[in-house]
Amino acid sequence: MADRGVHEALAQVREMQGVVQDRLRFRGFSSRARMIGGCVALIGAAVLGRFAPPDAPLVHLAGWAAVLVLAGGVNYGALLLWMGRAGRWQRRAEWVPALESLPPLGVGGALSIALWRVDAMDLLPGVWMLCYGLVHLAYRRNLPVGVYLVGFFYLVAGAVCLMMPGLQFTDPRPMGLVFGVGEVAGGLALRGGNDEKEAADDGFPA
Numbered sequence: 001m002a003d004r005g006v007h008e009a010l011a012q013v014r015e016m017q018g019v020v021q022d023r024l025r026f027r028g029f030s031s032r033a034r035m036i037g038g039c040v041a042l043i044g045a046a047v048l049g050r051f052a053p054p055d056a057p058l059v060h061l062a063g064w065a066a067v068l069v070l071a072g073g074v075n076y077g078a079l080l081l082w083m084g085r086a087g088r089w090q091r092r093a094e095w096v097p098a099l100e101s102l103p104p105l106g107v108g109g110a111l112s113i114a115l116w117r118v119d120a121m122d123l124l125p126g127v128w129m130l131c132y133g134l135v136h137l138a139y140r141r142n143l144p145v146g147v148y149l150v151g152f153f154y155l156v157a158g159a160v161c162l163m164m165p166g167l168q169f170t171d172p173r174p175m176g177l178v179f180g181v182g183e184v185a186g187g188l189a190l191r192g193g194n195d196e197k198e199a200a201d202d203g204f205p206a
Contacts, residue, residue: 026097029075029078030079030082032187034069041176042065044067045172045176048060048063048064049172049173052170060170101138104132104138112127122167123169123203127162129155129179130158130162133155134155136148143189150189153182
Protein backbone atom coordinates (compact mmCIF):
# COMPACT_ATOMS: atom_id res chain seq x y z
CA MET A 1 0.00 0.00 0.00
CA ALA A 2 2.80 2.38 0.88
CA ASP A 3 4.51 1.74 -2.45
CA ARG A 4 1.26 2.37 -4.27
CA GLY A 5 0.82 5.67 -2.46
CA VAL A 6 4.35 6.73 -3.37
CA HIS A 7 3.77 5.88 -7.04
CA GLU A 8 0.51 7.83 -7.08
CA ALA A 9 2.20 10.84 -5.48
CA LEU A 10 5.03 10.73 -8.04
CA ALA A 11 2.49 10.48 -10.86
CA GLN A 12 0.69 13.56 -9.52
CA VAL A 13 3.98 15.46 -9.29
CA ARG A 14 4.83 14.56 -12.89
CA GLU A 15 1.37 15.63 -13.99
CA MET A 16 1.78 18.99 -12.23
CA GLN A 17 5.19 19.45 -13.84
CA GLY A 18 3.63 18.82 -17.23
CA VAL A 19 0.92 21.41 -16.54
CA VAL A 20 3.52 24.00 -15.47
CA GLN A 21 5.69 23.33 -18.52
CA ASP A 22 2.65 23.63 -20.77
CA ARG A 23 1.76 26.98 -19.19
CA LEU A 24 5.31 28.24 -19.71
CA ARG A 25 5.40 27.16 -23.37
CA PHE A 26 5.39 30.13 -25.75
CA ARG A 27 3.53 29.35 -28.97
CA GLY A 28 3.86 32.66 -30.77
CA PHE A 29 6.72 31.73 -33.09
CA SER A 30 5.77 30.16 -36.40
CA SER A 31 7.71 27.11 -37.58
CA ARG A 32 6.80 27.87 -41.19
CA ALA A 33 7.97 31.47 -40.92
CA ARG A 34 11.23 30.32 -39.43
CA MET A 35 11.90 27.84 -42.21
CA ILE A 36 11.11 30.54 -44.76
CA GLY A 37 13.72 32.68 -43.01
CA GLY A 38 16.26 29.90 -43.50
CA CYS A 39 15.46 29.77 -47.20
CA VAL A 40 15.88 33.55 -47.39
CA ALA A 41 19.36 33.20 -45.85
CA LEU A 42 20.34 30.54 -48.39
CA ILE A 43 19.02 32.58 -51.32
CA GLY A 44 20.71 35.72 -49.99
CA ALA A 45 24.04 33.91 -49.76
CA ALA A 46 23.65 32.62 -53.32
CA VAL A 47 22.83 36.09 -54.65
CA LEU A 48 25.75 37.70 -52.82
CA GLY A 49 28.11 34.99 -54.01
CA ARG A 50 26.99 35.48 -57.60
CA PHE A 51 26.68 39.26 -57.88
CA ALA A 52 28.44 41.01 -54.97
CA PRO A 53 32.11 41.95 -55.59
CA PRO A 54 34.48 40.19 -53.16
CA ASP A 55 36.24 43.50 -52.46
CA ALA A 56 33.08 45.38 -51.44
CA PRO A 57 32.26 44.51 -47.81
CA LEU A 58 29.65 47.25 -47.55
CA VAL A 59 27.71 45.68 -50.42
CA HIS A 60 27.73 42.38 -48.54
CA LEU A 61 26.69 44.17 -45.34
CA ALA A 62 23.75 45.73 -47.17
CA GLY A 63 22.84 42.32 -48.59
CA TRP A 64 22.80 40.66 -45.18
CA ALA A 65 20.82 43.59 -43.80
CA ALA A 66 18.22 42.92 -46.51
CA VAL A 67 18.16 39.24 -45.51
CA LEU A 68 17.62 40.27 -41.88
CA VAL A 69 14.76 42.60 -42.80
CA LEU A 70 13.03 40.00 -44.98
CA ALA A 71 13.45 37.04 -42.62
CA GLY A 72 12.72 39.14 -39.54
CA GLY A 73 9.67 40.64 -41.20
CA VAL A 74 8.24 37.21 -41.96
CA ASN A 75 8.90 35.88 -38.45
CA TYR A 76 7.78 38.90 -36.47
CA GLY A 77 4.88 39.48 -38.83
CA ALA A 78 3.62 35.99 -37.97
CA LEU A 79 4.19 36.78 -34.29
CA LEU A 80 2.15 39.99 -34.51
CA LEU A 81 -0.68 38.15 -36.25
CA TRP A 82 -0.66 35.58 -33.46
CA MET A 83 -0.72 38.28 -30.80
CA GLY A 84 -3.61 40.02 -32.51
CA ARG A 85 -5.80 36.93 -32.35
CA ALA A 86 -8.01 36.32 -29.31
CA GLY A 87 -6.91 39.57 -27.62
CA ARG A 88 -3.45 38.35 -26.60
CA TRP A 89 -2.20 41.95 -26.46
CA GLN A 90 -4.21 42.38 -23.26
CA ARG A 91 -2.68 39.34 -21.55
CA ARG A 92 0.86 40.27 -20.61
CA ALA A 93 1.96 36.68 -19.96
CA GLU A 94 1.09 35.83 -23.58
CA TRP A 95 3.54 38.20 -25.25
CA VAL A 96 6.26 39.14 -22.74
CA PRO A 97 8.39 36.05 -23.62
CA ALA A 98 8.74 37.46 -27.14
CA LEU A 99 10.83 40.30 -25.67
CA GLU A 100 13.50 37.95 -24.30
CA SER A 101 15.28 37.96 -27.66
CA LEU A 102 15.90 41.70 -27.60
CA PRO A 103 18.96 41.94 -25.26
CA PRO A 104 21.19 39.52 -27.25
CA LEU A 105 20.05 41.09 -30.51
CA GLY A 106 20.81 44.55 -29.14
CA VAL A 107 24.30 43.42 -28.12
CA GLY A 108 24.80 41.99 -31.60
CA GLY A 109 23.81 45.29 -33.17
CA ALA A 110 26.19 47.28 -30.95
CA LEU A 111 29.08 44.89 -31.65
CA SER A 112 28.35 45.08 -35.38
CA ILE A 113 28.69 48.85 -35.36
CA ALA A 114 31.88 48.66 -33.29
CA LEU A 115 33.48 46.08 -35.60
CA TRP A 116 32.51 48.09 -38.67
CA ARG A 117 34.10 51.22 -37.19
CA VAL A 118 37.43 49.47 -36.53
CA ASP A 119 37.40 47.73 -39.93
CA ALA A 120 37.07 44.25 -38.43
CA MET A 121 34.09 43.09 -40.46
CA ASP A 122 35.53 39.60 -40.94
CA LEU A 123 34.49 38.95 -37.32
CA LEU A 124 30.84 39.78 -38.00
CA PRO A 125 29.63 36.30 -39.02
CA GLY A 126 30.95 34.72 -35.83
CA VAL A 127 29.56 37.50 -33.65
CA TRP A 128 26.15 37.28 -35.28
CA MET A 129 26.02 33.52 -34.82
CA LEU A 130 27.04 33.75 -31.17
CA CYS A 131 24.47 36.43 -30.37
CA TYR A 132 21.74 34.54 -32.20
CA GLY A 133 22.69 31.39 -30.30
CA LEU A 134 22.21 33.29 -27.05
CA VAL A 135 18.74 34.29 -28.22
CA HIS A 136 17.85 30.60 -28.37
CA LEU A 137 19.21 29.93 -24.89
CA ALA A 138 17.05 32.74 -23.51
CA TYR A 139 14.00 30.64 -24.44
CA ARG A 140 15.13 27.45 -22.74
CA ARG A 141 12.00 27.37 -20.53
CA ASN A 142 9.52 28.61 -23.11
CA LEU A 143 10.27 26.69 -26.32
CA PRO A 144 10.84 23.02 -27.22
CA VAL A 145 14.20 21.55 -26.26
CA GLY A 146 15.10 21.24 -29.94
CA VAL A 147 15.24 25.02 -30.20
CA TYR A 148 17.66 25.05 -27.26
CA LEU A 149 19.90 22.58 -29.10
CA VAL A 150 19.79 24.75 -32.23
CA GLY A 151 21.12 27.55 -30.03
CA PHE A 152 24.17 25.44 -29.21
CA PHE A 153 24.63 24.80 -32.93
CA TYR A 154 24.81 28.56 -33.50
CA LEU A 155 27.22 29.01 -30.59
CA VAL A 156 29.58 26.34 -31.88
CA ALA A 157 29.38 27.67 -35.43
CA GLY A 158 30.06 31.21 -34.22
CA ALA A 159 33.08 30.13 -32.19
CA VAL A 160 34.47 28.21 -35.18
CA CYS A 161 34.00 31.22 -37.45
CA LEU A 162 35.77 33.52 -35.00
CA MET A 163 38.75 31.19 -34.69
CA MET A 164 38.96 30.09 -38.32
CA PRO A 165 41.95 31.74 -40.02
CA GLY A 166 41.31 33.42 -43.33
CA LEU A 167 37.52 33.57 -43.03
CA GLN A 168 36.29 36.66 -44.86
CA PHE A 169 33.05 38.52 -44.42
CA THR A 170 32.73 38.78 -48.20
CA ASP A 171 32.46 34.99 -48.48
CA PRO A 172 28.72 34.46 -47.98
CA ARG A 173 28.86 30.66 -47.82
CA PRO A 174 29.44 30.23 -44.05
CA MET A 175 26.60 32.59 -43.16
CA GLY A 176 24.23 31.12 -45.70
CA LEU A 177 24.97 27.56 -44.64
CA VAL A 178 24.79 28.13 -40.88
CA PHE A 179 21.68 30.32 -40.87
CA GLY A 180 19.98 28.29 -43.59
CA VAL A 181 20.47 24.99 -41.79
CA GLY A 182 19.89 26.52 -38.35
CA GLU A 183 16.60 28.18 -39.25
CA VAL A 184 15.19 25.12 -40.99
CA ALA A 185 16.20 22.99 -37.99
CA GLY A 186 14.70 25.55 -35.62
CA GLY A 187 11.47 25.53 -37.62
CA LEU A 188 11.28 21.75 -37.41
CA ALA A 189 11.88 21.92 -33.65
CA LEU A 190 9.08 24.47 -33.29
CA ARG A 191 6.74 22.32 -35.35
CA GLY A 192 7.05 19.60 -32.75
CA GLY A 193 5.97 22.01 -30.01
CA ASN A 194 3.37 24.08 -31.87
CA ASP A 195 0.77 21.35 -32.15
CA GLU A 196 -2.07 23.08 -30.35
CA LYS A 197 -4.84 25.31 -31.65
CA GLU A 198 -3.23 28.51 -30.44
CA ALA A 199 0.10 27.93 -32.20
CA ALA A 200 1.26 30.71 -34.50
CA ASP A 201 1.22 28.41 -37.53
CA ASP A 202 -2.58 28.23 -37.42
CA GLY A 203 -2.81 31.76 -38.82
CA PHE A 204 0.18 31.53 -41.14
CA PRO A 205 -0.20 30.42 -44.75
CA ALA A 206 1.08 26.93 -45.50
